[in-house]
Amino acid sequence: MIVLIIIGYSLLALFELIPFYHQKHWREFWVNAGFGFCSFTIAVLLSFDVNIPSPSEPIKNMVMFVIRKLV
Amino acid sequence: MRKEQISDKEAMFVLIIYYIGSSFILGVGGEAKNDAWISVILGVVMAVPVILIYARLLSLFPEKDLFDILDWAFGKWIGKLFALVYIWYSFHLGALVIRNFGEFTNTIAIPETPMIVPMLCIGIICTVAVTSGIEVIGRISAAVLPILIIIVSTVSLMAIPKMYFHFLKPILGNGFLPIIKGGFSVFSFPFAESVLLMGVFSSLKTNKSPYRVYLLGTVIAGLLILMITFRNITVLGSTYSKFYFPAHIAVSMVSLGDFLQRIELAVAVDFVFGVFIKTSICLLVTCKGIAKLLRLNDYRSIVIQVALLMVYFSYTLYDSIMEMAGWAFKVYAYYAFPFQVIFPIILFVTVEIKVRRGKKKLQTGVGTDG
Amino acid sequence: MIRKKNILDQNKNNTVEEDHILVKSLEANIEMFKNLFRDDEMLIIRKFQNxxxxxxxxxxxxxxxxxxxxxLNENVIQPILQNNLSEExxxxxxxxxxxxxxxxSNNVEMVNRFDELxxxxxxxxxxxxxxxxxxxLMISSKGWPSRSIDEPExxxxxxxxxxxxxxxIVTNLTLIRRKINTPDLKLKFREIGERTHTKVCICYLEGLALEEILAELEKRLDAIKIDAILDSGYIQELIRDAPFxxxxxxxxxxxxxxxAGKLLEGRIAVVVDGSPFVLTVPFVLAESFQSDEDYYNNFIFASFNRLLRMVGVFVATGLPAVYLAIVTFHQEMLPTPLLISISSARQGVxxxxxxxxxxxxxxxxxxxxxxxxxxTPIGQAVNIVGTxxxxxAIVEAKIVSAPVIIITAISGIMKLLSPTALGxxxxxxxxxxxxxxxxxxxxxxxGMILATLHLMNVRSFGVPFMLGLSSVKNHNGQDIWIRSPWWSxxxxxxxIGARNLVRHSMKKTPGSKPK
Amino acid sequence: MKKFLLLTIFLFINVMILAGCWNYKEIEKLTIVAGVAIDKGENNPFRVTVEIVQISGGKETKATSKLLTMEGKTIFDAVRNAISLTGKKLYWSHTKLVIISKDIAENGILRVIDWYNRDAETRSDVYLLISKEKTAREILEGKGVTDEIKSFEIADTLKNEKSLSKAPTTELWKFINDLESPGISNVVPTVNISTSENISTPQVMGLAIFKKATLIGFLNGRESKSVLFVKDELKGGLILDGVQVNNSQPVSLEIFKSKTKMEPIVKANHNIEFNVNINTTVSLEEIPTSMNLTDEIKLKKLTSRTEEVIKKRVGDCIKKVQSKYGVDIFGFGENLRENNPRIWNQIGNNWDDKFKELKVNVKVKVKIKGSGIFSQSIKMGD
Structure with missing residues (x-):
């Protein structure tokens, strides 16, 4: 699993990042690298079954809180 | 790069598929039980004023999308803040839709397949579509929508022998409150979600077309959803609101003779196409927003990564389908309200004041920064 | 890279230098030819006198x-031999x-450049x-054996x-010109192929063909640098869009x-010498389902045939996948008797x-x-072995089940309904x-969505590949799903035909109505 | 484009490696369940018997039935225990019916059918039946007449029930639907074993009455027909046992179509009466006596006699249900709720009590439409 993820992301880097580097589109390069790093991290975490906190619970609490305040 | 442009018809079809995509299978207005069809009508009626605001904003700024308008109305910093808010909303909505699809495949269609697989597949297809651009999305919608409508109406016609029209009665048996609640939930899902299409419809042809597209699209989609809701209620009765995927169950009851039965896959086809278009739009808006925010040359450079993030995000969103359903019925309508109504109204008021104050500024002012 | 360039440099052939011209001596000139065609015994040198x-x-x-x-005998050698030249x-x-x-002879020219000769x-x-x-003197005397015009296989x-x-190519252009008798039919020649010097002719109707497409086509043809063109297939692959x-x-x-029909719709044809296949651009998907017979038959029948072809392609591509999906994933879709019979067929496989x-x-x-x-005889044997x-035997031996054979056969036959889409x-x-x-x-x-997305992305010479397939009512779609009657x-x-949209101005249905 | 090509190829390989054994199931590996019978177990609360379709290959398709019994603490437990017997999971999508034994039904069947309705593998449009025999298993142990697989045969019977109308057809989801809606109680067809010529075959006849989810009684085939008359679910069948005219031999009348209208009449003090208007079109199918069919008076007599018979039977049936069981299996309450929700909200809470004293006026109208392919009855020559 983890091997597949690494292969996948290196392929992505090969086809996405390297062209930006060659064309000297630095902004694109860094943004893409940043997003890529994020998603890579999450993918690795997911593959190790790490529980990533979901935002839906806090949103729910917040919405409920606001509603209760209003009503 | 050539300016992308979609015809009014294509835009309308995109809008209709965007509306019916996930609502066809999730069912709408469950709060109102067997009066859900009244809720649908109510929801459309409630949506019309909001939609007129969206259309007005778009027609004031031809060739500008949501993020440009935000920038122009609020200036650089607050505009960016609002842009961030809408990026979040479209990202989140896209993730929700993908998750719906994932739960569908996981509970009904292919339960032994890990949920992430179909979700990733949708992600990939959407990446391809978004990279191809709104033109292609529009064309594929124009090609597919008639087929979808044919499938849905055929299936609904075939369901007629299984319909018990007395399930519709008593009309207003539970009073008005559930209907209004249902109407509100229909309003927020799916109709007012069309706020995101403001990020896409910058490619429309004329000034008038936003009105035409939005109103006609909403009405047609409303009729279709009404038809589906009607079918689901008459087939399933008051248990309608108990299912996660009522349309699927309703269609699974349909049989034509001994041979043509268990045709629920036909509904699944609709669902996949709908989810595909809706997610593509969300992804497109997210990418466009990020590209505007970070001043990238082209949104296409980040599509893959954003799509992957969206899929992962939707994967971690809920723990179970119960949580998803609870969220969808209880929280979503309130959560989405600011994005769908409050912020657009603020934007609308600001824009109107600014426009009234200086008509001349409109031409020069738009898009100076960004 | 460097090695490739070296090879390219070596690749200079020993053709004649351009400024070489004839001399006055007959023998010397003959010697030059003999020298050039050293080992070619097909070169005939016939000397004679008046x-x-x-x-x-x-x-x-x-x-x-x-x-x-x-x-040559009657019109060149005989007159020169027998006419009395001396006095005149x-x-x-x-x-x-x-x-x-x-x-x-109908075409005689005087030349002195050796390479031209x-x-x-x-x-x-x-x-x-x-x-x-x-x-x-260059005397036009072309006359090699060529295939007669007959019905294409x-x-x-x-x-x-x-x-x-x-x-x-001459016959082919004649055939086209015999169909379209108008000076608007323009033919532009060029030679492609560094070794074969194949004649290629762009053929279009002026005032109908779009100039952008014509310019694009000429650009693409000029860009071809290849040693040989043996069939129009070469050109087809070298000028196409979406190469993958x-x-x-x-x-x-x-x-x-x-x-001729395509030319009259505003398309451009490319005729290549040595190939009986004439290319047309732009090409859209709907053309794969059209057949020339559609236009000669009753339009209802033709429309039916066309729909059959479309269904054929759709079924041929989708049937095996759908069958597999239903049989191995969604068995609940099958009616119970069918489930039992398929299951029984698969026992022991x-x-x-x-x-x-x-x-x-x-x-x-x-x-x-x-x-x-x-x-053909061996082909029939192959077919017998195949069937x-x-x-x-494969079913009896329980290697695959009978339904699979049926599905394969249906899909195999359906795909033959429109041969152009075969690949x-x-x-x-x-x-x-x-x-x-x-x-x-x-x-x-x-898969369907991906394929459709791909089709939507493809353009042929700037024309969307899916042109007309999503419309049924306006004149774009009149000839796509169905073949509308000519009078409509x-x-x-x-x-494609934007420059001159009006095809004809017959508004009414033919035939007289009883009064 | 190339980028996507490579990405797709990569994903393919990815998926191919992982996919191995997700949902891919070969069709011949399925253990197809045709029907389920649920009994009380000896050691466990439930004993589940499934009829499995055994398919053998070869030139001819042969499907034979086989019974499999397992016990468990819950239904799902029992079902999963089947894996230890068959080695494979059972495949439920083609199941036609669920038979529940009397014992279980008398203690409430909700816990039995909830799994069936909830699980995604099963389909909720199966037929629900109550076994009149001691155990439900016995039904599946019988022998099929036309179909090797008993469950399929019973399902066919239920499907063709519309030209017999001696039992209702109840699909599982409809049962649950009616369970949830107030003002109607469920009826479920009953099945028993009938023995003729030493072959015991399942026979669907009569119905079982439920109060909520508990079995409280049975009605026989003739009474079932009356129930169907009132519920407007009658599609065909005979007006059985013949209708006699002038003490002659009985005449068979086949129901062509029948339409029943139920309307509540609200009187003062929330007193409610119901009008049941039955409109039936019949045709003469069997006339053992010599009778002149063109004789209008005789025909009229026949008509009015038929009307009386129907009216009496329906009325008797309603009375019996009211007095003996006291549950509204006809859906009077539902009708009231749908048409007059205001009244219903006031009196709906103790509808069962109200139902016991409900006055029902039955009106029957019969129209004789045809007499087969003969215009005359057979006249014996002297």
Whole structure:
């Protein structure tokens, strides 16, 4: 699993990042690298079954809180 | 790069598929039980004023999308803040839709397949579509929508022998409150979600077309959803609101003779196409927003990564389908309200004041920064 | 990189230098030719003299087999031999005299450049050298054996003209011109191929063909740098859009009436010497489903046939995948009796359904390929082996189940309904099957979406490949899903025929109504 | 484009490696369940018997039935225990019916059918039946007449029930639907074993009455027909046992179509009466006596006699249900709720009590439409 993820992301880097580097589109390069790093991290975490906190619970609490305040 | 442009018809079809995509299978207005069809009508009626605001904003700024308008109305910093808010909303909505699809495949269609697989597949297809651009999305919608409508109406016609029209009665048996609640939930899902299409419809042809597209699209989609809701209620009765995927169950009851039965896959086809278009739009808006925010040359450079993030995000969103359903019925309508109504109204008021104050500024002012 | 360049440098051929010209001595000139065509014994050098003027030594040079012998004998050699030349002219005007008064041929030119003369000989004409002259006459005498015009094997029709293109570009252009008798038909020639010097002709109707498309086509043709063009297939692949797509984006036909029809819709044809297949651009997907016979038959019948073809392609690509999805993923879709009979057919079959389907589809294509390449008797044998041995025995031996054979056969026959789409059908079918074996019907739907997205992205010379397929009512769609009757097709397709939309102005349905 | 091509190829390989054994099931590996019978177990609360379709290959398709019994603490437990017997999971999508034994039904069947309705593998449009025999298993142990697989045969019987109308057809989801809606109680067809010529075959006849989810009684085939008359679910069948005219031999009348209208009449004090208007079109199918069919008076007599018979039977049936069981299986309450929700909200809470004293006026209208392909009855020559 983890091997597949690494292969996948290196392929992505090969086809996405390297062209930006060659064309000297630095902004694109860094943004893409940043997003890529994020998603890579999450993918690795997911593959190790790490529980990533979901935002839906806090949103729910917040919405409920606001509603209760209003009503 | 050539300016992308979609015809009014294509835009309308995109809008209709965007509306019916996930609502066809999730069912709408469950709060109102067997009066859900009244809720649908109510929801459309409630949506019309909001939609007129969206259309007005778009027609004031031809060739500008949501993020440009935000920038122009609020200036650089607050505009960016609002842009961030809408990026979040479209990202989140896209993730929700993908998750719906994932739960569908996981509970009904292919339960032994890990949920992430179909979700990733949708992600990939959407990446391809978004990279191809709104033109292609529009064309594929124009090609597919008639087929979808044919499938849905055929299936609904075939369901007629299984319909018990007395399930519709008593009309207003539970009073008005559930209907209004249902109407509100229909309003927020799916109709007012069309706020995101403001990020896409910058490619429309004329000034008038936003009105035409939005109103006609909403009405047609409303009729279709009404038809589906009607079918689901008459087939399933008051248990309608108990299912996660009522349309699927309703269609699974349909049989034509001994041979043509268990045709629920036909509904699944609709669902996949709908989810595909809706997610593509969300992804497109997210990418466009990020590209505007970070001043990238082209949104296409980040599509893959954003799509992957969206899929992962939707994967971690809920723990179970119960949580998803609870969220969808209880929280979503309130959560989405600011994005769908409050912020657009603020934007609308600001824009109107600014426009009234200086008509001349409109031409020069738009898009100076960004 | 460097090695490739070296090879390219080496690749200079020993052709004639351009500024080489003839000399006055006949023998020397002949020697030059002999030298150039050293080991070519087809070069014929015929020397002769005039009866009355022995000093008028002539020499004809041509390639055996490329010329019309009767024409040379009767119209060139005989007049020169027998006419009384001596009294009429001086020697130094003898060549003009021959050109204007003696030689009976429709095209005679005077040339002195050696390379041109060589090209003339090679292309099948004859040159006449005269002692004491540093000019020569080029006499048009082309006449090699060529195939007669007959009905093309690849596109037979029940109704419609029974003529097909041949390998000769002149014949082909004649065939086209005989269909379209208007000076608007323009023919632009060019030669492509550094070694073959193949004649390629762009053929279009002025005032109908879009100039942008024409310019684009010329640009793409000019960009071709290749040593040889042996068939129009070379050109087709070198000028096409979406080079990686399984779909063809350049059309071709072997029938003059088809080409004429396309020209009249505003398309541009490319005729290549040596190939009976004429290319047309732009090409859209809907054309794969059109057949020339559609336009000669009753329009209702033709529309029915066309819908059949479309359904055929759809079923051929999708059926194996859908079958696999239903049988291995969504068994609840099957009616119970069918479930039982399929299940019974699969009892004792060791291989999984997915594998069996892949295998059988490949086998079908192998049989098809083998049968096409073989001479007819052997081809029939292959077919018998295919049907009996593989079809019957493989089921009895329980290697694959009978339903798989049925599915393969249906899909195999359906795909033959529209031969132009064959390649894409075969590729897509396997692609869908692969997806369906992983995700069931959802895999198939994903595949369909991907394929549609791809089709939407493809353009052929700027024209959307899916042109017209999503519309049924306006004149774009009149000739796509159905073939509308001629009296109602007053306008040409919108994008391709944009320069002159009106096809005809017949508004009414034909026939008289009783009053 | 190339980028996507490679990405797709990569994903393919990815998926191919992982996919191995997700949902891919070969069709011949399925253990197809045709029907389920649920009994009380000896040691466990439930004993589940499934009828499995055994398919053998070869030139001819042969499907034979096989019974499999397992016990468990819950239904799902029992079902999963089947894996230890068959080695494979059972495949439920083609199941036609669920038979529940009397014992279980008398203690409430909700816990039995909830799994069936909830699980995604099963389909909720199966037929629900109550076994009149001691155990439900016995039904599946019988022998099929036309179909090797008993469950399929019973399902066919239920499907063709519309030209017999001696039992209702109840699909599982409809049962649950009616369970949830107030003002109607469920009826479920009953099945018993009938023995003729030493072959015991399942026979669907009569119905079982439920109060909520508990079995409280049975009605026989003739009474079932009356129930169907009132519920407007009658599609065909005979007006059985013949209708006699002038003490002659009985005449068979086949129901062509029948339409029943139920309307509540609200009187003062929330007193409610119901009008049941039955409109039936019949045709003469069997006339053992010599009778002149063109004789209008005789025909009229026949008509009015038929009307009386129907009216009496329906009325008797309603009375019996009211007095003996006291549950509204006809859906009077539902009708009231749908048409007059205001009244219903006031009196709906103790509808069962109200139902016991409900006055029902039955009106029957019969129209004789045809007499087969003969215009005359057979006249014996002297």
């Amino acid at each position: 009866k009355y003027l022995p000093t008028a030594k002539c020499c004809l040079i041509y390639l055996a087999g490329m010329v019309n012998n009767d024409l 002219i001086q020697t130094n005007h003898l060549l003009e005299e021959l050109q204007y008064k003696i030689i009976v 060589v090209a003339t000989v090679i292309s099948g004409d004859t040159i006449l050298l005269l002692e004491g002259n540093d000019n020569a 690849s596109a037979k029709v029940v109704r419609g003209p029974r003529e097909g293109f041949t390998e000769s 797509s399984p779909y063809e984006t350049v059309g071709y036909s072997e029938r003059p009436d088809v080409i 060791p291989f999984p359904s997915a594998f069996a389907l892949f295998f059988m589809l490949l086998v079908f294509d192998i049989i098809r390929e083998a049968a096409t390449r073989m001479p 009996l041995v593989l079809g019957q 894409s059908v075969i590729v897509l079918r396997l692609f869908f099957l692969l997806l369906a074996s992983v995700l069931g019907i959802y895999g198939y739907i994903f 097709m007053t306008l040409r397709p919108k994008i």
